[in-house]
Amino acid sequence: MTYVLTEREEQLIKKINRLRKEKNAIILAHYYQRGEIQDIADVVGDSLELARKAQKTDADIIVFAGVRFMAETAKILNPDKKVLHPNPESGCPMxxxxxxxxxxxxxxxxxxxxxxxxxxxxxxxxxxxxxxxxxxxxxxxxxxxxxxxxxxxxxxxxxxxxxxxxxxxxxxxxxxxCPPHFNLTAEQLLELKEKYPNAKIAVHPECNTSAVEIADFVGSTSQIIEFATTVDADTVIVGTEVGLKHQLEKINPNKNYVFPETADYCGIVHCCDMKKNTLDKIAEVLENETNEVVLPEDVMEKARLPLERMVKIV
Ligand code: SF4
Missing domain, CATH: 3.40.50.10800 (NadA-like)
Incomplete structure (x- = not known):
């Protein structure tokens, strides 16, 4: 489903593009961000890909479109860079x-x-x-x-x-x-399976055990993308945050990706916190260099060790 930008959004994107060039900034976005943010990001990825990219970038400013712990991770791995979080209220309940x-x-x-x-x-x-x-x-x-x-x-x-x-x-x-993933049940997935009997089911391991047990595939967002876009099935029922649909449809638009839905904005599987970042907020932090992630030196030093141990193994 192609998202059509409003005239205002187009103006904002022009502003963001000008500012990121002038300031040597990079925009990193998680797969659960709004589609229009994924489209303007320099890198879209899962937590591991974004952590690695944050460690390798030569940009002076990192704008991190994700929840707070992700922006903090980028700062911990790049203590000398300016990391800006578009909306500091975007936290992770888990x-x-x-x-x-x-x-x-x-x-x-x-x-x-x-x-x-x-x-x-x-x-x-x-x-x-x-x-x-x-x-x-x-x-x-x-x-x-x-x-x-x-x-x-x-x-x-x-x-x-x-x-x-x-x-x-x-x-x-x-x-x-994770509240959004926890709310997804095996019953909801099986109801969809009745509707799409030839579909495969792929879920994130943050889902509750009942959903994980009936899935054909369990993996991270990147692994779900790989599975869903290449598996021999026209329809894939996907049990993770609905922001991933945008990437799936971009990578392989010939398949049907079905996400469980509820009437609630913050329902299944929709993370309201991930959606708190907007184009407006990205333009604003780039322009004014506000919402900088600041952490005590000792916290950054101690937190960097276990992160670097992980990056060495994988
Ligand atoms: S989906 Fe939202 S609540 Fe769940 S782990 Fe990710 S950021 Fe946290």
């Missing part, structure tokens, strides 16, 4: 479910455990992690660890998905979850 104090206490209770933190954590929580993972590399990274006992924070559904594939390790799960 990341906020893990707090520094509570994780510190859990670590003290399990001194023999290694802390594996999903990249969807706030910067202070990352400082307590031994290693960071993304949904794409989590199984590989966890398998590579020497430790027998793992504290996995904050997504209990991604944690249990990993645990099933790494049965030799013992897991302690945090009670966190």
């Amino acid at each position: 990341a906020d479910m893990a707090t520094y104090q509570a994780l510190k206490k859990m670590k003290e209770e399990h001194p023999d455990a290694v802390v594996v933190a999903y990249i969807n954590t706030n910067a202070d929580v990352k400082t307590l992690a031994d290693i960071i993972v993304t949904s794409r590399n989590a199984v590989k990274v966890v398998k590579s660890l020497d430790a027998k006992k793992i504290i996995f924070v904050p997504d209990k559904f991604l944690g249990s998905f990993i645990a099933k594939q790494v049965p030799e390790k013992e897991f302690i799960f945090w009670e966190g979850f």
Whole structure:
């Protein structure tokens, strides 16, 4: 479905293009961002791709169109660059479910455990992690660890998905979850399957276990793109945030991508926080260089170590 820009949006895009050239800025956008933002981004990707790009860029300014922990990650990996977050109110409810104090206490209770933190954590929580993972590399990274006992924070559904594939390790799960993915049930997917009997089902591992168990494929956003655009099926039922539809249709418009829907704006599977960034806000931060991500030096130093450990493995 092609999105038609309004005249105002076209003007904003012209302004953004002029400013990014003048200021040697780069715009990084997550797959869950609005379609018009994905279209103007220099790089669109999942958390791992964006983290890597952030580390390699020679731009002076990084505008990060994603939620707060992603902009923080870009800053941690690029302490000397100016990282601008278009809307600082765009946070991640799941990341906020893990707090520094509570994780510190859990670590003290399990001194023999290694802390594996999903990249969807706030910067202070990352400082307590031994290693960071993304949904794409989590199984590989966890398998590579020497430790027998793992504290996995904050997504209990991604944690249990990993645990099933790494049965030799013992897991302690945090009670966190992604509200939009959690709300998607196996029943909703099976209803769609009745409507599209030849369809394949692909879901993100942040979905609740019932949805994961009936899927034909479980993977990160990039892995879902690869599967959905190449699998031998005309229709793919996709269980992840609806922003991904934009990329799927761009990459292979010959297929039908069906996303579960609800009447609520913030329903299944729609992340309101991801949608808080807009073209207006990108133009504004580029023009005024506002909403800069600022983190204490010691937090950045400590949080960088587990991030760099991950980047070395994958
Ligand atoms: S989709 Fe879920 S994990 Fe991603 S930012 Fe939104 S609430 Fe957080």
